[in-house]
Amino acid sequence: MIPNYTNVHLKFKLDGLSYKYDDLMEIAYSYVKEGEPYQQDLGNFLLDWLDRHDYVVVKTSGSTGKPKSIKIKKQAMVNSAIATGDFFNLQPGDKVLNCLPSNFIAGKMMIVRAIMLGLELDMTEPAALPLIDYEKDYTFCAFTPMQLKNFAKYLQSIKVAIVGGGMVSKPIIESIKDKKPLVYETYGMTETVSHIAVKKLNNFSGSESIETSYFNTLPDITVSQDERNCLVIDAPQLSDKKIVTNDVVKLHSNTSFEWLGRYDNVVNSGGIKLFPEQIEKKLQNKIKGEFFIASKPDDTLGEKLILVMEAKEDNLDRSIFDVLDKYEKPKEVIVVPKFKETSSGKIHRKKTLKMINI
Incomplete structure (x- = not known):
């Protein structure tokens, strides 16, 4: 009962x-x-x-x-x-x-x-x-x-x-x-x-x-x-x-x-569907600090894959992208001093992207 x-x-x-x-x-x-x-x-x-x-x-x-x-x-x-x-x-x-x-x-x-x-x-x-x-x-x-x-x-x-x-x-x-x-x-x-x-x-x-x-x-x-x-x-x-x-x-x-x-995070870059969370998983032990994968508009690809990183400066070694497949490699790295967060302390992707005019 x-x-x-x-x-x-x-x-x-x-x-x-x-x-x-x-x-x-x-x-x-x-x-x-x-x-x-x-x-x-x-x-x-x-x-x-x-x-x-x-x-x-x-x-x-x-x-x-x-x-x-x-x-x-x-x-x-x-x-x-x-x-x-x-x-x-x-x-x-x-x-x-x-x-x-x-x-x-x-x-x-x-x-x-x-x-x-x-x-x-x-x-x-x-x-x-x-x-x-x-x-x-x-x-x-x-x-x-x-x-x-x-x-x-x-x-x-x-x-x-x-x-x-x-x-x-x-x-x-x-x-x-x-x-x-x-x-x-x-x-x-x-x-x-x-x-x-x-x-x-x-x-x-x-x-x-x-x-x-x-x-x-x-x-x-x-x-x-x-x-x-x-x-x-x-x-x-x-x-x-x-x-x-x-x-x-x-x-x-x-x-x-x-x-x-997440469906709302999926990136369609040149007709290829990419899942940011799967890419993030591959990079998880390669990058110190907070980061996430997203996209920005691109005239050629429609959407261009980007990596957004919480840091003071871009000192990222691009060789870490060697673990990624050809289409998974970010075309640009954007540095943000401090990410926007939700009330429970999680990264708020949309607000962070809006903050950098994406």
Whole structure:
């Protein structure tokens, strides 16, 4: 039987203490009034979760469009939590760590999973390198790519880790390939109530490898493509209608896919379709600092491929482009002192390009 969002699991603990429904309301008020900033965010979410409404209002990150607030059904969040619990075999009493901000969907869902599945949740302030008790073992944790990079040498204390919210670079994947914990990259967005699919990043066996590892959907979720080859998600437990994305994918089955890039980022240069995200992946360990691939109008090609780099000056060694195919090589490098960012700290490509009149 699927629990209702008004339930609090008997085994749920927050920072080592057990709470029932009324207790949670009291601690939420306490956090909002007297807590650290990250605890205030936690308190505000708990107050939203415990109110009389059957939905919560969640902010999108703004990385793929204008930031907006959307209503998400609380029961859909419960269903998402159960799907994650089933996929990773999370059991009541398992210890989990949340080092993500509680004002975005990924952090909120860590809290909901704990409340619904009876997990023992430890909260820590979101930071590039979260401060935790390294002597304590955790069953499950979620990271951003930067957190995973900085936390890689301490992963022995975690059984399963998921990473999302940005591209996981080759150097990061290299740093975890021999680590004991299972690490999965996630695919999802606010509209899908956190992740709907995961991809294994390490601990491969037999013929498995990072090159043949694709996103696999959580239970009861299937995928297809529209006429643009963009991903369409059918998740009845999360949404009343199919979710059409702007993510171009290669389908391997109705539950498995390979992510290629954003439809709105695709560059058509001289009739050749190029995916900036795939090019960025090849250059990830070649360039220090932030960068991205984009395009600018060109009389001959229609669109000319460019590399935009956050730096004081252009000191880029062009030989790094040797790892790219002929048509993937940028025709121009543009230096920007500081990129525009979204509210969640991601590069805002469109605003950055607008800033340099592209």
